[in-house]
Amino acid sequence: MKPLDPRLLRHASAARVFLGLGAVLGLAQTIAIVAVAWFTTSAVVQVVDGRPVDGRPVDGLATTLLGLGVSVAVRSLVAWALEVAAARAAAHVKSQLRARVVRAVADRGRAWVDRHSSARVATLVGPGLDALDEYFARYLPQLVLTAVATPLLIVVMGLHDWLSALIVVLTLPLIPVFMVLIGWTTRAAQARQWDRLTRLASSFSDAVGGVATLKAFGREQRQVERIGRLTDEHRVETMAVLRVSFLSGFVLELAASLSVALVAVSIGIRLVEGSMGLTAGLFVLLLTPEAYLPLRQVGAQYHAAADGVAAAEEVFELLDDHDHDDARAVPAAPPSIVDAPVASGPRSHPVAADALVVDRLTVRRGGAVRLSETSFVAETGRVTAIVGPSGAGKSTLLDAVLGLEPFDGRVAWRTSGERPARREIAWSGQSPMLSSGTVAENVALGDGGEPDAAAVVRALDLAGAAGLDPALELGAGGEGLSGGQAQRVSVARALYRLDRVGSRLLLVDEPSSALDRVTEARVVAGLRRIAATGVAVVVVTHRPAVSDAADVVVPIGGPS
Secondary structure: OOOOOHHHHHHOHHHHHHHHHHHHHHHHHHHHHHHHHHHHHHHHHHHHHOOOEOOEOHHHHHHHHHHHHHHHHHHHHHHHHHHHHHHHHHHHHHHHHHHHHHHHHHHHHHHHHHHHOHHHHHHHHHHHHHOHHHHHHHHHHHHHHHHHHHHHHHHHHHHHOHHHHHHHHHHOOHHHHHHHHHHHHHHHHHHHHHHHHHHHHHHHHHHHHOHHHHHHOOOHHHHHHHHHHHHHHHHHHHHHHHHHHHHHHHHHHHHHHHHHHHHHHHHHHHHHHOOOOHHHHHHHHHHHHHHHHHHHHHHHHHOOOHHHHHHHHHHHHHHHHHHHHHHHOOOOOOOOOOOOOOOOOOOOOOOOOOEEEEEEEEEEEOOEEEEEEEEEEEEOOOEEEEEOOOOOOHHHHHHHHHOOOOOEEEEEEOOOOOOOOHHHEEEEOOOOOOOOEEHHHHHOOOOOOOOOHHHHHHHHHHOOOOOOOOOOEEOHHHOOOOHHHHHHHHHHHHHHHHHHHOOOEEEEEOOOOOOOHHHHHHHHHHHHHHHOOOOEEEEEOOOHHHHHHOOEEEEOOOOO
């Protein structure tokens, strides 16, 4: 585990800003530390000796104490500023890293998420990155001070007493040596702790997702026991990390204390011999603990920041894997598109504007073929139905068109030869994926700002949900709606995007699987009305009523 991973600076610009600001504040704090030591020395010497110090008479003690007070205030103010800067940097860095991970998920799609485990990714971008607060608030400022303050303090000490500075230089490396030795133990313990936490999160996610099935087969108690066992394992590993943390704190404090004692004994002997003056001796003695302090704090705060650093390292691995996948991606083929045949059928729109050409599209995941080679043309103004048996890859086909699945082949507009941009696509999946809030807020999800009431009503009407109140409050997961209503709200969300963004490709996955025939007819009529506006509508379905109403039927994976 590196003290400062260079990937942090590459992936989060806020970290670079903090390091620059931290160096400036560290320099200011070092100057304040030297000033505090000097004014303290001056005050003590004036009181003890009762004679002028550096030309200042004893009656100048008030001025010296004023300087000491100002120096202490400046040091406190700079320390506060460093903490504030660290807290803000942590918030910005977490935001930037989370945004990059979400972008990676959106760019690479479901296969990439499955390869890295969705529970693991969720744990990383959630509580994992939250642990970076400790890294920035407590660990990184001390690391900056170690790089800035410690060398400067040794130089100042050397100007007044070279022997004490030499002792510090020789003993200072003992602390990093102990840190490395303890760090190896800490890393192993922390890795086990993080592994238990990830397994716990994955098990909990799986149990929640399959709770209905587990309940139906009477296996829920086994999952309770399994999660309880993983929780105990995580607790044990957490306590192991804490034990190592306390042990390392003791070792580092002992090493630093013995080192300071060597300097103090050397100064004391020379003061008794008269070979060193009180001013130089006391000044150097006050600076000696400050020279060790940042490095001691780095070791002490290392454990507090370990979880955040480990989570950040995993995030960097995910992002590097994403960048590596992008580098390995096969460049897009030239814009020449094959003229795939188009099934005959009446046009739903008098103007033939464009068409989405899917040419020899194949999807492989985990070494298995998820979608066999498929070719078809979906013209704007028409409804294209994708039919086939369960498991043939119909939903995978939509994911590939959306850009959520890596694939072989070509997906492009016929006129431009380019893949559909995200803004050109509106999509409704098999799962409604509704959230807490009003129906209108769910329909307008992703639009930003207040929902357009008129557009929400139009979308609900086209989705066959005209009687649904847009102001109806829903619970978590769309609680408060039936399965069919939730499905229509999901379709309405895609139609709302068409209305607001002006997309020209609508992808709908099983829009009527939970609907009765009358409502299904309304949804189909709405899809045809949408197609008539010049939109290419591609719908995956098992229902004959939907495929019969389509202009083009594309069977995949054998007979439907």
